[in-house]
Amino acid sequence: MSFISAILLLGGKGSRFDLTTPKQFFLLKEKPLFLYPLQTLVESNLFQEIILVIPEGSLSFVENWVKPYLDKLKLIQGGNTRQASSYQGILACHPLSEYVVIHDAARAFVSHRILQENVENVQKYKAVNTAIPSTSTIVYTKPCKTFLESIPLREKCFEGQTPQSFSYSIIKKAHEEALINNIEGASDDCRLVLPSHPIKIILGEEKNFKITTKKDIHLASIFLE
């Protein structure tokens, strides 16, 4: 059996959220948001370890909530960007780790099916992105952002979700090369890997949306009804 690590990113300052609590710590039905995907990860029994990457200053808050799972978790502090936090998670993996499944905690309702398909496909394809066909018409703007440049074919446009899963050596090397080339602030890991390795797509779910606005919190409540 392969050694597979899950990395759950609790980073993100929630600046778009317009609430004092960072979104991943917002209480929904008396549970902080990040606990929903964490429980799904734990209960899936797919991972040999689960690494929580926590923003500065929130360690004790998180520790308090994850007490029942502490024997399965490693808690570490993240960096200033998503890319830095993801890299910290990768560096914290067990020396035997062969594959990593990286998930944003703001996607609270990731399903067991999505996790399972990530785990199965990463062992076959070495790099996997979860994505769904875009329901919007995407338009591409000129650099000025005030005129259209092109309208890509709708059927080719997908919305990237997480998890994104990789062979450990591939994702570690991609992050190292990004640092050497001064690439910072990548909003997802696939962007770093794509230049060097093909990436398989796993079908995501509408329910696996990212909770980033007050509107999304309303939606999340609806999903929990």
Place this chain on the structure above:
Amino acid sequence: MSFISAILLLGGKGSRFDLTTPKQFFLLKEKPLFLYPLQTLVESNLFQEIILVIPEGSLSFVENWVKPYLDKLKLIQGGNTRQASSYQGILACHPLSEYVVIHDAARAFVSHRILQENVENVQKYKAVNTAIPSTSTIVYTKPCKTFLESIPLREKCFEGQTPQSFSYSIIKKAHEEALINNIEGASDDCRLVLPSHPIKIILGEEKNFKITTKKDIHLASIFLE
């Protein structure tokens, strides 16, 4: 003063909606959805005429709801696709029409500000699209749809909304040429115009989202609270 026509598209069979009522006729706070944007159009006083393009079989239902506004409206039957319905609306415009502002009724909460900026900018730029920066990471897939092809720069990705507004002669010609070239099923009018004319972007709004799923109806209720 220019002669400006508004075209409100009530088309769409609502196949994604999973309800027996087509989405644009769904009652929200005892009013069918299409009546929200129609009232905004009427009350804006920006348009010399408003053309409602109605799916087959729904004419009497619509007539019943729009009685208070009938003197300002022209009701016509749409085609089998969005492109065909849009073209029917264009053909139904008054002979003096100089500009058309085309809006999807499923975007129930279009604002006066968006309408006004469309009207102002179409007179200057001749072709206008309403759009907002994409909050998702967009990925392009290979034709097989199972592998990633590229990840466009996030800051260049916008989500197209409506209204889309055009000089009458430009949009009419674009539709005629599409027919000559056997282009059918265009999901928006800008796609037909872009090859021949630059398109200015007007900033849309999150609230101007397209109501296409049950989840969206929930959201719409939240916006009306």
